[in-house]
Amino acid sequence: METIRKWNNEYGPVIKLKMGKQDWIMLTDPYLAHEIFATNGLIASDRPVFTFSNLYSYGGLGVSFSNPTKRWKKARTALLEVLAPPRVNGFTDILDYESDCMVEQLLTRTAQQGQLDPMLTLNVAALNVVLMIVYGQRVESVDDPFFKLIMDFVRPSVKHLGVEGPISQFLPVFGFLDTLMGTKRFFLNYLATVRDPLLQRLIEQGVQSDKDCLIKSFLEYDIDRKDLIVMMSDMILAGTDTVSISLAWLLIFVSNYPDVQKKLHAEIDGFYNTHQRLPTFKDRDQLPYMICVQKECIRHRSTTVFGLPHVVTQDLVVRDYLIPKNTAVLANFHGMHMNPDVYLDPESFNPDRFLDNTKTMMAAANGNVNARDHFNFGFGRRTCPGIHMAEVEMFNACTKIFAHCVVAPPLDADGKESPVDMNASYQSGIVLLPYPHQLRFLPRTDSPLESPLKSSTSSSL
Numbered sequence: 001m002e003t004i005r006k007w008n009n010e011y012g013p014v015i016k017l018k019m020g021k022q023d024w025i026m027l028t029d030p031y032l033a034h035e036i037f038a039t040n041g042l043i044a045s046d047r048p049v050f051t052f053s054n055l056y057s058y059g060g061l062g063v064s065f066s067n068p069t070k071r072w073k074k075a076r077t078a079l080l081e082v083l084a085p086p087r088v089n090g091f092t093d094i095l096d097y098e099s100d101c102m103v104e105q106l107l108t109r110t111a112q113q114g115q116l117d118p119m120l121t122l123n124v125a126a127l128n129v130v131l132m133i134v135y136g137q138r139v140e141s142v143d144d145p146f147f148k149l150i151m152d153f154v155r156p157s158v159k160h161l162g163v164e165g166p167i168s169q170f171l172p173v174f175g176f177l178d179t180l181m182g183t184k185r186f187f188l189n190y191l192a193t194v195r196d197p198l199l200q201r202l203i204e205q206g207v208q209s210d211k212d213c214l215i216k217s218f219l220e221y222d223i224d225r226k227d228l229i230v231m232m233s234d235m236i237l238a239g240t241d242t243v244s245i246s247l248a249w250l251l252i253f254v255s256n257y258p259d260v261q262k263k264l265h266a267e268i269d270g271f272y273n274t275h276q277r278l279p280t281f282k283d284r285d286q287l288p289y290m291i292c293v294q295k296e297c298i299r300h301r302s303t304t305v306f307g308l309p310h311v312v313t314q315d316l317v318v319r320d321y322l323i324p325k326n327t328a329v330l331a332n333f334h335g336m337h338m339n340p341d342v343y344l345d346p347e348s349f350n351p352d353r354f355l356d357n358t359k360t361m362m363a364a365a366n367g368n369v370n371a372r373d374h375f376n377f378g379f380g381r382r383t384c385p386g387i388h389m390a391e392v393e394m395f396n397a398c399t400k401i402f403a404h405c406v407v408a409p410p411l412d413a414d415g416k417e418s419p420v421d422m423n424a425s426y427q428s429g430i431v432l433l434p435y436p437h438q439l440r441f442l443p444r445t446d447s448p449l450e451s452p453l454k455s456s457t458s459s460s461l
């Protein structure tokens with residue numbers, strides 16, 4: 001990431017790399033990206049063919065790794081309709097319940113252990129939202145064997161599908177290595193014995209369940225079963241790590257900025273004192289500072305560095321650039337978010353920069369490019385269809401966490417607070433993760449709400 005930033009400083013916002021059989025272009029100018037992906041969406045919305053994404057999608061089924069064919073349009077339309085705000089808002093109770101469980105876990109585990117790495121608890125919450133809404137099922141906790149089973153399905157996919165996946169993706173001449181090392185055989189075997197049976201089971205259970213769940217709506221679109229399995233796999237992969245990692249970064253940031261946290265507490269307390277209840281997503285306009293913090297955190301640490309690559313299907317001329325047919329084009333979100341032509345003093349953590357732009361992330365992503373808040377959800381015809389769901393999940397999680405907890409840095413061996421390094425990140429497949437770290441979730445003493453944990457030590461900032 002840092003190397004690419006150095007290149008951008010030296011050569012400008014467009015970097016071309018020769019990646020074996022294919023040229024790659026990486027963009028840090030969001031306005032140029034918009035011209036390519038949105039204005040020229042008809043020729044800039046295919047996906048490059050990589051060995052493992054091709055195996056994963058059975059040659060282009062599902063939504064994420066398929067080209068925009070008629071079949072893809074039908075599948076994507078189904079996703080967009082099923083994940084549209086009115087449908088997702090019908091599951092408010094589920095979203096609420098999962099955030100409550102998450103906060104209880106974070107407080108309980110801190111009370112038991114002193115501090116904890118919140119990542120797995122955040123994973124459980126994000127996964128449960130997808131599982132409950134789509135199939136009417138959930139896992140109990142990080143120790144639930146079903147959670148481990150699903151993570152056994154998620155991890156190998158995420159690892160193999162990123163842009164820095166096996167070298168044979170770019171240099172087919174090294175394809176023999178996949179055969180030699182058994183990577184391809186492992187992946188195919190994993191699809192046949194782990195992923196597909198698990199998803200098949202979830203689909204059957206969802207269909208038979210007496211709960212209102214989205215799988216029943218998906219079936220109304222008459223989608224072929226193999227296609228449906230890949231789509232369902234897309235949803236779990238795209239909807240679990242992304243949301244939990246965005247929240248993990250947010251918690252690290254607020255643990256290091258107590259003043260920001262104090263303002264969050266005050267804003268939520270103010271709402272509670274007026275309405276005698278916690279806010280829901282419908283009340284978001286009354287929590288502008290919390291919206292700004294979410295936007296600034298997701299800008300500062302992009303959930304994915306490059307999102308998913310696109311490929312142009314014809315020679316394309318945009319401004320003074322010629323992008324030859326078959327070039328892969330990547331939006332470098334991190335580079336865009338740190339671009340001083342787009343954000344004033346981009347390195348500084350400053351939620352106030354968004355005070356004039358508190359509209360929903362979904363409205364911003366689908367509106368005028370000059371009025372976008374951040375670029376994490378991509379561009380044009382492939383823009384993330386899960387934005388609303390992600391946004392509501394993040395809103396609910398933040399509301400519950402800051403209503404009940406002080407998020408504090410971990411303690412070192414001498415009992416002193418030792419802030420988590422906000423720059424310590426690594427890329428795993430598609431996502432940008434914080435290194436394993438510890439935080440403390442302490443019940444607030446100054447909250448007007450009753451603590452969900454009555455027996456533990458309380459705290460205020």
Ligand code: HEM
Pocket residue numbers: 063064065076079130234235236238239240242243246303304306307308309376377378379380381382383384385386387389390
């Ligand atoms: C903070 C959370 C999330 C982030 C940052 C995020 C980001 C992205 C990005 C960057 C893309 C690729 C866009 C492109 O190709 O231009 C994408 C695609 C996608 N996302 Fe999300 N996403 C999030 C949450 C979700 C959720 C909750 C779901 C659904 C449950 C979801 C489902 C999908 C799907 C199915 C695609 C593929 C769309 C296509 O290829 O047409 N995402 N997302």
